[in-house]
Amino acid sequence: SEKLEVPEALTFDDVLLRPKESRIEPDDADVSTRVSKNVELNIPILSAAMDTVTESDTAIGMAREGGLGVLHRNMDIETMVAEIERIKRADELVIDRENVVTASPEQTIAEVDTMMGQEGVSGAPVVDDDDTVLGIISGTDIRPYLEVGETDEVREAMTDEVITAGVDIEAREALELMYEYKIERVPIVDDDDTLVGLVTMQGLLQRRENQDAAHDGDGQLVCGAAVGPFETDRATAADEAGADVLFIDCAHAHNLNVIESAREIKDAVEADVVVGNVGTSEAAAEVVDFADGIKVGIGPGSICTTRVVTGAGMPQITAVAEVADVAAQEDVPVIADGGIRYSGDAIKAIAAGADAVMLGSYFAGTEEAPGRVITMNGKKYKQYRGMGSVGAMKSGGGDRYLKDDEDGEEFVPEGVEAATPYKGTLASELHQLVGGMRSGMGYVGAATIPEFKERSEFVRVSSAGQTEGHPHDVMITDEAPNYSPD
Numbered sequence: 001s002e003k004l005e006v007p008e009a010l011t012f013d014d015v016l017l018r019p020k021e022s023r024i025e026p027d028d029a030d031v032s033t034r035v036s037k038n039v040e041l042n043i044p045i046l047s048a049a050m051d052t053v054t055e056s057d058t059a060i061g062m063a064r065e066g067g068l069g070v071l072h073r074n075m076d077i078e079t080m081v082a083e084i085e086r087i088k089r090a091d092e093l094v095i096d097r098e099n100v101v102t103a104s105p106e107q108t109i110a111e112v113d114t115m116m117g118q119e120g121v122s123g124a125p126v127v128d129d130d131d132t133v134l135g136i137i138s139g140t141d142i143r144p145y146l147e148v149g150e151t152d153e154v155r156e157a158m159t160d161e162v163i164t165a166g167v168d169i170e171a172r173e174a175l176e177l178m179y180e181y182k183i184e185r186v187p188i189v190d191d192d193d194t195l196v197g198l199v200t201m202q203g204l205l206q207r208r209e210n211q212d213a214a215h216d217g218d219g220q221l222v223c224g225a226a227v228g229p230f231e232t233d234r235a236t237a238a239d240e241a242g243a244d245v246l247f248i249d250c251a252h253a254h255n256l257n258v259i260e261s262a263r264e265i266k267d268a269v270e271a272d273v274v275v276g277n278v279g280t281s282e283a284a285a286e287v288v289d290f291a292d293g294i295k296v297g298i299g300p301g302s303i304c305t306t307r308v309v310t311g312a313g314m315p316q317i318t319a320v321a322e323v324a325d326v327a328a329q330e331d332v333p334v335i336a337d338g339g340i341r342y343s344g345d346a347i348k349a350i351a352a353g354a355d356a357v358m359l360g361s362y363f364a365g366t367e368e369a370p371g372r373v374i375t376m377n378g379k380k381y382k383q384y385r386g387m388g389s390v391g392a393m394k395s396g397g398g399d400r401y402l403k404d405d406e407d408g409e410e411f412v413p414e415g416v417e418a419a420t421p422y423k424g425t426l427a428s429e430l431h432q433l434v435g436g437m438r439s440g441m442g443y444v445g446a447a448t449i450p451e452f453k454e455r456s457e458f459v460r461v462s463s464a465g466q467t468e469g470h471p472h473d474v475m476i477t478d479e480a481p482n483y484s485p486d
């Protein structure tokens with residue numbers, strides 16, 4: 001029957017990268033990329049919009065390492081706005097006035113000491129009622145008074161010859177000022193000496209530690225946010241709060257209602273809009289004219305049961321390659337979402353045509369990820385669940401899978417609730433992931449992601465070849481940081 005003349009579709013384990021002539025050492029490989037038309041990253045990695053993967057801690061960690069965290073949408077809009085603001089403020093050079101802890105000259109030493117302790121700061125600009133900067137007070141200034149003059153006023157103890165700077169100060173200048181005058185903080189003032197912000201040494205050092213952080217045009221960390229396909233309110237709120245990329249969060253974006261609504265959202269916001277998930281060239285063709293990025297993945301996720309529950313899906317390497325062919329015509333970036341277990345899978349997804357990859361389970365066990373720590377048989381795990389699982393849908397994500405009935409009781413889930421081994425920090429996981437990807441680029445002899453996409457070729461692997469590729473005929477005695485047997 002013609003019905004049975006079916007095309008083959010491949011996934012990660014079906015293919016390997018053909019090794020090629022190379023002069024590229026892994027450290028030389030440039031892994032910077034575009035995640036959407038206007039947003040660049042320094043590593044091609046995104047953390048999934050899932051309630052056990054990405055809230056602000058994960059997003060801050062991702063952006064500090066050069067990637068992008070995508071906030072999940074199982075939270076109300078207000079909470080999401082606060083999360084976006086937290087990410088945006090995290091590594092700002094100049095702390096905004098409203099977030100600067102200040103002292104008044106009439107406060108007592110005891111009061112200011114308590115206040116600094118509560119606010120977790122070790123110094124504060126001293127301002128009068130009009131916010132004019134009069135001085136600065138630090139732990140060092142007040143220490144001598146604590147024994148003998150707790151009721152003395154701040155004006156007695158403060159340093160009144162205060163070094164200030166204007167709003168256009170750059171990180172390097174701020175650091176030079178601090179070194180020259182041996183100070184820890186520089187109040188930022190306008191022409192009338194009114195306080196408008198603060199630069200701290202701690203903030204500067206944090207920024208220096210993360211040289212490869214992904215920043216927006218204002219020097220703030222980049223931030224992504226998931227929005228439901230029909231959630232225009234959430235989209236505009238996230239946009240106004242400063243999210244750089246909105247992700248239309250849908251399990252089947254080749255739904256024409258979803259596409260119509262995504263177009264409307266795109267017109268209503270300034271942020272880039274990534275549309276997904278899709279898995280075929282036909283779906284890509286429907287969105288390529290307006291999407292700033294296309295996200296690919298129908299059923300590859302580790303916690304996803306879409307393929308078994310619905311019988312529909314596309315093995316991920318074929319899905320990415322099909323979509324990438326269409327996206328390339330309009331120069332729209334492609335994100336491969338789901339199914340990545342090892343760094344080798346991630347770089348294969350890029351070879352298939354993706355510009356960046358999104359992972360859930362890989363990050364769910366990290367310290368930064370939300371979710372409970374569970375102990376089983378003396379080992380630590382963290383909760384990891386699909387957004388289409390019963391648990392996640394009950395706490396709000398029901399419309400992603402469009403299956404909940406009126407009272408929300410009888411879900412037909414397309415995901416499971418699981419646990420994943422507790423890992424270390426996000427930074428150490430990313431180090432392994434990106435390190436492996438760089439090595440893959442070395443094997444292919446490509447110095448950049450675009451060059452790698454161009455130059456890489458696949459070979460097809462048999463099941464014997466697959467077995468050969470994993471450790472075999474040995475008993476693993478020590479855990480490797482980047483490999484665990486399935």
Ligand code: RVP
Pocket residue numbers: 048049050277297300301302303304305306337338339340358359360361362385386387388389414415416
């Ligand atoms: P993985 O990295 O394999 O854990 O997959 C993560 C991806 O799985 C997510 O980015 C999302 O596209 C998909 N997902 C999330 N929830 C579900 C589900 O419940 N089916 N699937």
